[in-house]
Amino acid sequence: xxxxxxxxxxxxxxxxxxxxxxxxxxxxxxxxxxxxxxxxxxxxxxxxxxxxxxxxxxxxxxxxxxxxxxxxxxxxx
Numbered sequence: 001x002x003x004x005x006x007x008x009x010x011x012x013x014x015x016x017x018x019x020x021x022x023x024x025x026x027x028x029x030x031x032x033x034x035x036x037x038x039x040x041x042x043x044x045x046x047x048x049x050x051x052x053x054x055x056x057x058x059x060x061x062x063x064x065x066x067x068x069x070x071x072x073x074x075x076x077x
Contacts (some may be wrong), residue, residue: 010072026067033075037067 012030014037019025026037036052043049048060051074061074 010075012068012071014071027068028071031071031075034061034071037061037071039063039067 007069008034012034014026014028017025017027017062019041022041024041026039028034028037033052033053034051038050038051038052040049045065047063047065049063049070050058051061051071052058056076059074061070064070
């Protein structure tokens with residue numbers, strides 16, 4: 001018997017706090033891992049952008065075309 005996936009979709013909000021120097025800097029609320037994301041204005045699919053998590057950790061996430069989808073996929077890593 002197959003069991004239906006009842007897991008809730010990952011929901012969070014991104015608030016643009018800065019858009020200077022060729023980057024869009026977002027505060028992320030409600031994401032289980034990421035607290036901040038910094039996306040270059042000229043990013044293309046498959047390129048990496050910086051995400052900040054924990055007390056002082058920085059990692060690279062892969063741009064999939066939208067910030068929401070990219071951060072959802074980052075949470076699965």
